[in-house]
Amino acid sequence: xxxxxxxxxxxxxxxxxxxxxxxxxxxxxxxxxxxxxxxxxxxxxxxxxxxxxxxxxxxxxxxxxxxxxxxxxxxxxxxxxxxxxxxxxxxxxxxxxxxxxxxxxxxxxxxxxxxxxxxxxxxxxxxxxxxxxxxxxxxxxxxxxxxxxxxxxxxxxxxxxxxxxxxxxxxxxxxxxxxxxxxxxxxxxxxxxxxxxxxxxxxxxxxxxxxxxx
Amino acid sequence: xxxxxxxxxxxxxxxxxxxxxxxxxxxxxxxxxxxxxxxxxxxxxxxxxxxxxxxxxxxxxxxxxxxxxxxxxxxxxxxxxxxxxxxxxxxxxxxxxxxxxxxxxxxxxxxxxxxxxxxxxxxxxxxxxxxxxxxxxxxxxxxxxxxxxxxxxxxxxxxxxxxxxxxxxxxxxxxxxxxxxxxxxxxxxxxxxxxxxxxxxxxxxxxxxxxxxxxxxxxxxxxxxxxxxxxxxxxxxxxxxxxxxxxxxxxxxxxxxxxxxxxxxxxxxxxxxxxxxxxxxxxxxxxxxxxxxxxxxx
Numbered sequence: 001x002x003x004x005x006x007x008x009x010x011x012x013x014x015x016x017x018x019x020x021x022x023x024x025x026x027x028x029x030x031x032x033x034x035x036x037x038x039x040x041x042x043x044x045x046x047x048x049x050x051x052x053x054x055x056x057x058x059x060x061x062x063x064x065x066x067x068x069x070x071x072x073x074x075x076x077x078x079x080x081x082x083x084x085x086x087x088x089x090x091x092x093x094x095x096x097x098x099x100x101x102x103x104x105x106x107x108x109x110x111x112x113x114x115x116x117x118x119x120x121x122x123x124x125x126x127x128x129x130x131x132x133x134x135x136x137x138x139x140x141x142x143x144x145x146x147x148x149x150x151x152x153x154x155x156x157x158x159x160x161x162x163x164x165x166x167x168x169x170x171x172x173x174x175x176x177x178x179x180x181x182x183x184x185x186x187x188x189x190x191x192x193x194x195x196x197x198x199x200x201x202x203x204x205x206x207x208x209x210x211x212x213x214x
Numbered sequence: 215x216x217x218x219x220x221x222x223x224x225x226x227x228x229x230x231x232x233x234x235x236x237x238x239x240x241x242x243x244x245x246x247x248x249x250x251x252x253x254x255x256x257x258x259x260x261x262x263x264x265x266x267x268x269x270x271x272x273x274x275x276x277x278x279x280x281x282x283x284x285x286x287x288x289x290x291x292x293x294x295x296x297x298x299x300x301x302x303x304x305x306x307x308x309x310x311x312x313x314x315x316x317x318x319x320x321x322x323x324x325x326x327x328x329x330x331x332x333x334x335x336x337x338x339x340x341x342x343x344x345x346x347x348x349x350x351x352x353x354x355x356x357x358x359x360x361x362x363x364x365x366x367x368x369x370x371x372x373x374x375x376x377x378x379x380x381x382x383x384x385x386x387x388x389x390x391x392x393x394x395x396x397x398x399x400x401x402x403x404x405x406x407x408x409x410x411x412x413x414x415x416x417x418x419x420x421x422x423x424x425x426x427x428x429x430x431x432x433x434x435x436x437x438x439x440x441x442x443x444x445x446x447x448x449x450x451x452x453x454x455x456x457x458x459x460x461x462x463x464x465x466x467x468x469x470x471x472x473x474x475x476x477x478x479x480x481x482x483x484x485x486x487x488x489x490x491x492x493x494x495x496x497x498x499x500x501x502x503x504x505x506x507x508x509x510x511x512x
Contacts, residue, residue, distance in 0.1 A: 155341075
């Protein structure tokens with residue numbers, strides 16, 4: 001799922017200060033789980049902005065606002081409310097915000113910062129383990145991703161900053177190369193560690209990504 | 215200028231020092247250190263935005279070292295440049311007469327003074343070593359033939375006190391396989407541990423011409439020694455040295471640190487532990503000549 005963090009309320013208020021009538025779009029999936037875009041957050045943000053003179057003309061929570069067709073469907077359903085709105089606020093990741101841009105000519109604003117593609121471990125515990133690099137290396141690293149989980153994305157072993165098995169950059173995180181070593185050792189696959197890995201092929205996925213049926 | 219390579223290949227005990235370029239354009243002190251050390255060492259390392267802190271460039275200062283009659287070990291990190299820029303700088307360095315490169319991954323930007331910068335790491339140390347080897351063979355990384363190849367002596371680093379050590383050892387072996395010809399170690403202080411590491415290393419480098427130089431950072435106070443233990447990963451100052459540093463009045467601590475450094479150099483020579491030393495005084499280069507003298511090297 002996409003992990004998001006709500007922007008400071010003052011920043012959101014500054015973005016929409018010239019718009020009185022606001023329409024809110026929430027996210028029933030990732031942002032709900034992150035508590036940045038579920039029904040409660042949609043209502044709460046509307047209430048807060050009303051305190052500074054804005055008016056909520058309507059809101060909707062789309063199951064997954066990264067689905068552009070779904071967002072368009074919701075916007076059709078709420079067309080009367082949208083007709084009275086001066087701006088749309090989207091409480092999701094940047095993908096959902098841009099779905100809304102495809103669905104309306106009104107100005108659309110993000111209320112969240114999108115952080116990473118995260119694994120959900122338990123309530124409000126998220127960890128980045130895959131960064132969608134376009135060329136998966138997990139086969140050679142015991143299923144543990146150094147591209148994502150080493151701050152330097154090292155492919156050939158640890159740097160000198162391994163600190164008693166923790167990462168020099170953030171001591172709350174393990175050195176992923178210690179994890180990979182231990183895993184490969186237990187699998188009796190240390191030969192994979194010994195193999196020199198080539199640099200990433202940044203042409204494997206041309207950004208921005210685009211997939212069409214073949 | 216191939217003095218360092220020749221010194222390494224001659225089998226003599228090689229000595230290198232280190233120059234950290236200043237943050238800014240005031241170079242008098244640095245030039246003084248270069249002139250002071252050039253006649254005494256086989257080469258001077260020049261650091262590349264050391265600790266991810268912006269400084270005067272490693273290539274320009276390496277060139278100055280050579281212009282002033284010494285040999286330079288051009289340090290190159292992968293943190294700030296992609297593969298095009300790295301190769302471009304390598305060709306430029308070669309054009310300027312630099313012949314020794316120390317290939318490093320580089321400290322992460324988050325430990326430096328531009329914490330919000332984007333780190334690059336398009337290559338990492340092992341791949342940079344491979345890349346330099348390819349340039350030496352007349353090809354760029356993409357496999358295109360060069361009009362004239364480079365002739366670099368390829369260096370790398372290893373951290374003998376890394377914890378855990380096993381992954382570090384495998385990476386060391388990969389650097390050798392990639393084409394590293396000489397190594398400078400991260401600072402070592404426990405000579406028994408270092409000797410044990412070198413016994414392992416000799417097994418790995420047997421039958422190759424790979425040279426290993428002990429990295430020695432001069433202790434200047436007991437506080438510095440404790441700081442290294444606490445905050446510098448891969449560095450271990452044993453209790454015996456902490457006690458030795460604490461045994462003298464504060465004002466004599468530098469002298470004691472110099473003595474310890476000279477003793478470790480001697481230990482490496484007398485016990486044939488490694489092929490040379492890389493002495494780092496981190497801004498206090500004026501003490502290096504005396505250390506070398508104390509060790510009987512000058």
